[in-house]
Amino acid sequence: MRINGSKAVPGISIGEDMSVTDTDNTPPESNYLDDLARELHTLRCPSCHGQSMAIDDSALRCENCDAIYPLDTAHRITALIPNNIAEGAKGDIKAFWGDLYKQLYASTDNDMTPAYLEQAITDVEDIFLIRGQNCVVEMPYKSLDDAKVLEIGSGAGSHSCIFKRYGAHVTSVDITPERAVSTAAKLAMLKGGQGIAFNADAENLPFKDATFDYVYSNGVLHHSPDTEKCIDEVYRVLKPGGTAVIMLYSRISSAFLFNILPRGILTGEMFRWPEAEWIGRLTEGKPKFDNVRNPITRVYTKKQMTALFHRFQILSLRKWSFQFDNFCVPRLTQIRRWVLLKLGYKLHKGGTIVYGQPIVPETPLEVWLGQFLGFGWAMKARKPETPAETGN
Numbered sequence: 001m002r003i004n005g006s007k008a009v010p011g012i013s014i015g016e017d018m019s020v021t022d023t024d025n026t027p028p029e030s031n032y033l034d035d036l037a038r039e040l041h042t043l044r045c046p047s048c049h050g051q052s053m054a055i056d057d058s059a060l061r062c063e064n065c066d067a068i069y070p071l072d073t074a075h076r077i078t079a080l081i082p083n084n085i086a087e088g089a090k091g092d093i094k095a096f097w098g099d100l101y102k103q104l105y106a107s108t109d110n111d112m113t114p115a116y117l118e119q120a121i122t123d124v125e126d127i128f129l130i131r132g133q134n135c136v137v138e139m140p141y142k143s144l145d146d147a148k149v150l151e152i153g154s155g156a157g158s159h160s161c162i163f164k165r166y167g168a169h170v171t172s173v174d175i176t177p178e179r180a181v182s183t184a185a186k187l188a189m190l191k192g193g194q195g196i197a198f199n200a201d202a203e204n205l206p207f208k209d210a211t212f213d214y215v216y217s218n219g220v221l222h223h224s225p226d227t228e229k230c231i232d233e234v235y236r237v238l239k240p241g242g243t244a245v246i247m248l249y250s251r252i253s254s255a256f257l258f259n260i261l262p263r264g265i266l267t268g269e270m271f272r273w274p275e276a277e278w279i280g281r282l283t284e285g286k287p288k289f290d291n292v293r294n295p296i297t298r299v300y301t302k303k304q305m306t307a308l309f310h311r312f313q314i315l316s317l318r319k320w321s322f323q324f325d326n327f328c329v330p331r332l333t334q335i336r337r338w339v340l341l342k343l344g345y346k347l348h349k350g351g352t353i354v355y356g357q358p359i360v361p362e363t364p365l366e367v368w369l370g371q372f373l374g375f376g377w378a379m380k381a382r383k384p385e386t387p388a389e390t391g392n
Contacts, residue, residue: 246379
């Protein structure tokens with residue numbers, strides 16, 4: 001085992017302030033180093049793209065360039081990120097989404113038990129079915145037995161857990177350390193399938209070409225500095241004939257046209273920043289533990305979506321996710337919730353593990369209107385079997 005003379009690639013400070021879950025809840029038979037060893041044949045070095053990785057003491061080492069990537073067996077996570085990612089926009093992305101993790105998920109994760117998680121994932125599946133979420137519509141989630149599934153931007157891990165429960169071999173990545181650790185803990189705790197998580201960058205995935213049957217990402221890649229590069233990476237790591245299910249935000253939507261855009265004008269933000277930056281500053285919430293705002297959010301027309309996936313065969317493109325509070329009216333979210341509760345709709349506890357609290361999911365009318373006014377584009381696309389196959 002060789003460490004001396006190797007090039008250190010710190011990525012993140014794994015193990016520091018990572019009290020996300022009680023690791024005593026992790027099944028004792030689940031050995032992280034054994035799980036990681038089973039994945040070595042799928043990994044490539046994100047620094048030099050070398051194809052051979054080895055486990056050395058408490059790190060992964062690239063056998064080509066000797067780059068070192070720290071691993072934390074207690075939290076079942078490895079940081080497969082080059083050392084230049086802590087600066088600039090990606091550093092801000094990690095800071096903001098780490099802040100949001102602490103706001104929404106940390107308290108739930110700290111009290112997580114296997115029994116609670118099993119019920120929570122059942123609740124999440126139910127609320128996703130009500131909402132028409134792409135996790136349970138475009139993804140054939142009940143037919144994933146032994147399929148290799150990659151989720152990019154796993155957040156707190158509930159989507160990956162659904163896939164694992166139905167027998168998938170799940171690999172999850174997130175650029176935010178807290179979120180990657182949260183996903184890793186849940187994957188270890190949940191019954192069914194196999195699962196492992198990495199701290200990694202969607203623009204430079206640490207996997208070999210043609211590794212996965214499915215690549216899934218929900219509302220993540222539009223927050224990257226280079227979304228086009230992310231889509232190229234999705235294409236690269238998919239097997240020929242593999243399927244991508246990706247959700248990105250829609251420009252022609254009530255949320256953008258009647259909420260974000262008016263607020264951009266009224267606050268003057270749209271006159272001070274490039275589009276992706278001012279939309280970012282006005283979406284996804286506000287920081288509480290730091291002062292870093294959401295750095296980037298992009299929105300897409302249908303034409304832009306098809307252009308983004310031009311190398312794929314587009315199987316379907318569906319708009320979804322509309323609620324009556326998608327308008328620039330003060331306290332409209334609270335008004336919607338109060339009215340719907342008065343009308344007999346119920347808070348759904350499936351919202352807790354995904355959105356940080358129980359929510360009133362979309363009504364049937366909102367679901368129907370979502371196909372016209374929804375903020376989410378649900379893209380389902382196939383990587384051609386051969387280069388000769390055309391995408392559209």
